[in-house]
Amino acid sequence: MQKKLSRTHHLQNPSHHCTSPPSIFVIPPRSLMTVFPAKTLLPETPISSPSPVQDYRTLISTDPRRTHIRCLNNKKSQQININVRRLGGAYGAKISRSCQIATACAVAAHTLNKPVRIVMKLETNMESLGKRNDVATDYEVGVDDDGKIQYLKADFYENNGSSMNEPLVESSIEHLHSCYDSSTWSVMGKGVRTDLPSMTYCRAPGSTEGIGFIENVMEHIAKVVNKDPIEVRLKNMPEETNPIAEMINDIKKSSNYEERKKYIENFNKLNRWKKRGMTLVPMTYPFPFWGNFSAIVSIYAKDGSVSVAHGGIECGQGINTKVAQVSAHVLGIPLEMVSIKPSNTLTAPNGMVTGGSIASEACCYAAMMCCRELLKRMEPYKKDPKEQTWAQLVQASREDVRIVAMNLYPVSSPQNDAEFPLPLQRSCDVVF
Missing domain, CATH: 3.30.365.10 (Aldehyde oxidase/xanthine dehydrogenase, molybdopterin binding domain)
Structure with missing residues (x-):
């Protein structure tokens, strides 16, 4: 160990500025x-x-x-x-x-x-409605000349306000490790009750606090050892089974990172008041599937059109479009024949919160299973596609087949379906 660093990192709590009011x-x-x-x-x-x-x-x-x-x-x-x-x-x-x-x-x-x-x-x-949890972290870190962490001690204090409605300490600590080797780290998370109004979940709760802290530490180390921050980050990643390093190299090549870095350094030397900067920040984000997300698919015999209701909430991420596309693809019908009904507690009585970047995939999976079940039921009535349209198939099977199906994506669902793989569990962001 060559250098020892210490500091207090403070992430303040911004107010909620919702796109649309409650x-x-x-x-x-x-x-x-x-x-x-x-x-x-x-x-x-x-x-x-x-x-x-x-x-x-x-x-x-x-x-x-x-x-x-x-x-x-x-x-x-x-x-x-x-x-x-x-x-x-x-x-x-x-x-x-x-x-x-x-x-x-x-x-x-x-x-x-x-x-x-x-x-x-x-x-x-x-x-x-409260603000985002503000966080204060006291840390001490020992590094070698290359910026590799030899040990890290941190006390992570998270302000929950007057009640512990939505604590984030556990989630923040989980995200804090991100894509780095944390075998020599010792982090103690502490939820703090204060006399302020109760804090509220805000965009990316837990991950913002945890990743924000550890990336601040990496920048601090890079400044002290006089290294490029991305070199320090790479030094602190696991040497084995680490796809992030390869992703970073690909991004550096495709973005002309080194050339742009030299240009920025020269620009800053020649300009006293105006400065430019560039950073490349990696991260990992876990995708645990929790709760259950249901879907119900109904086929109307009169014209073969399809309605789908699911347990997710459309909030700008495009879940309704995705579910409609998956349903149309599996059934083999045009997208315009599928409509998405509002989410409700009749079709999704015990649904889970739409969050964590999992709802779209889980609801699409449930809709896909519904469509597969419907096709299986109608299989005995199926003829050569050249001789039978989708509407004719529905008409032929309507008397004896229940052309409505319901399914859900439970936690115990198989997570290796070749036709519907889970999303990539690692990500790498580049910011210029």
């Missing part, structure tokens, strides 16, 4: 309440209150994972329909914080027995 619309028939929330988790909107004493009152109970809201006396989950067509951007806050608005709107609709709509102003949203 909104809710509730239709209140006494026997069946219909709720249209702007949120990414279907089941976690107003559900039942188990005690008759809690008349029209909202109970917000917290557990280590998320906020659960229960409201409306004598209303069970089966008496509440939740429908979500799409969101104008999610960014974490619409996982659970929409529950507060949905509950208030549902209470008003239930009490007045009239439809009620609430659209929260951006200013109110930023004041009431």
Whole structure:
């Protein structure tokens, strides 16, 4: 060990600036309440209150994972329909914080027995729904002359605010290791309760905090040992089974990294006030599949058109388009014959949050399995494609075949389907 470095890295907490404001619309028939929330988790909107004493009152109970809201006396989950067509951007806050608005709107609709709509102003949203967890990390790191870490000690303090609604320490520590060899690291994560408002999930919760810290450490080391930061990063990656190093070399060649680096260095020497910079930042992002994502595919006998409903939420990532494309491809029909219905708690009663970059693939898998099952059922009625159209096949099988199918992607699903492989588990970003 040649050098020892220490510093405190602080990641402050920005406010939520949602692309579209949280909104809710509730239709209140006494026997069946219909709720249209702007949120990414279907089941976690107003559900039942188990005690008759809690008349029209909202109970917000917290557990280590998320906020659960229960409201409306004598209303069970089966008496509440939740429908979500799409969101104008999610960014974490619409996982659970929409529950507060949905509950208030549902209470008003239930009490007045009239439809009620609430659209929260951006200013109110930023004041009431909490901010991103801010993080302070005290670290000490010993390195050799090449910048390779000999040891790393870090205390990772994450501010959760007044309640531990959505703690991120475990996730942040998991992402902190990223693509580096962490065998000599010792990191202690600590969730801190303070007198500030409860913090809220924000875009890429956990990964931003963890990766932001370790990349700051790499930049710190590079400056002290006077090396190119990408050289320091490569030195601290595992020597075996490391595809990132090869990816970095490919990116450096395709982007003319060395030539551009020399140009920037010369430019900065010749310009006192105006400076330029360039960086190449690698990272790994795990893709654990959790929860279940369902899909239901219905074929209409009259014209052979297809409707699909799934358990994910469209929030700008294109999940509806992907599910429609997969369904059309498997069934062998034009894309325009497939329509996507709004996500709802009838077809996805126990769905999981749309997040973690997994919902699109999981819902596509569920839709694919539905389509395969439908084709299997209609196989006995299939003739030569030159003599039989898709609509004719549907007509021929409608009397004896149930042309609706439902499936889901559970955690226990086989993850090596050759026709539907899981997404690449490693990524490398280059920023200029």
